[in-house]
Amino acid sequence: MKNEKKNIVLVEDNLALGESIHDVLVFSGFNLKWLKNGYEAFVYLSDNVPDVIISDLMMPVMGGDELFLKIRKNNKFNAVPFIIITANMDDETKFKQLENGVNDYIMKPFKTRELLLKIKNILNLKAQIEKKNSPDPFSKVTIKLSEKDFVVSINTILAKNIKHKIDIDHLSSQLYISKSTLDKKIRKRTNKNISQYIREFKLDYALKLIYLGERNMQFLVDETGFNSLSYFSTSFKKYVGVTLRDYIKSTHK
Template structure:
């Protein structure tokens, strides 16, 4: 990283190959990095190592990433450390769970190292821009952002017109943001573009409607904004890895 002191990163990843690869790339990028393979070891290390950012996998033995996140955010000494989650879990519900616990970023595997590096740079810049040093030398956040409220409001707006494709410019305007700023914020929080995020919301609603058992596939396709049942079925299988009929309750 350019300028300032070397950033300290705590990496928590149980996959040895991924852990070693990311450590090597962090060191090349001039980060001071410590790495452990589960959340319990990370908590122990935090007593002697004060990172600028924690990067953690979610699925790990002994203590997973969400449990680690919860412990960090409930600790007065550590709660302002940005936490970036790495995971192969792609459902929006999983992302919302992590964000509701206080995660500052969410990156899906497989990922490009540039994506992780830029996310680290962005969250540290954001933290520095919204914090001041008090007389006692402690960090005080003075202008935080309610990420969960942003996503909940967005979900409500998408759900209010389930049979239509929301317009990016109009949606950004309702948040009093530029389209590019809106896209960047959504990408940072969820790892998805606006169109990708809308599609996941619609497909997850479609799954709920299928499990409800009251509608035909053609009706569900129309209710979620798909122009045909066949196109809906293709999109559904691409997202869930299973056909819509798999979710019909027997």
């Protein structure tokens, strides 16, 4: 699982929630295809078989339950784990989904760690069942830099290293440009110095984690690669305008 990115299909019609889940999973090392309803997903899945499907239960056009029943008619999806996410699921609905063969479900609001751990566990189980005898080769992806995708390239590097300390030396070496050129380019495009850009990129990710239900402040520090809780809290207040503790309280009332 660590040697290659796993492909996940997310089916979620709530744009804010979908964007947050998208960023969390991408930053956690997954390839993600986000579709807005079951019908879009059904069309996409006709030509694509992901490693995991995560779908909201109630959606316009086609819900997650109907999508599951449709794709399971095709044998190629027999080994693809299917996780349902929903805000309301009574016992009758829950038992019905499990009886139909849904592998797991997550109740909204949920914590980021719950989603990531369920994906990890279900992928590990799938790998054991498939009994893969030959390990996948390690691959090194070189980010090609151009003027057009300069900021995208930086964001890609930051996302891949979100839990670690990243500085201008690391970025410049990854982008194959000098530190002075990197600083000039980022200032020109964002009106920020590179340190500020990195810090705010990490803080934006923390905000998405909080939106998804995360309240553990030390977990936020660890997931965003800050040196300490005190530095994270100070940076957060300066960036957002309120203390970390107050922001978490206001978000999860």
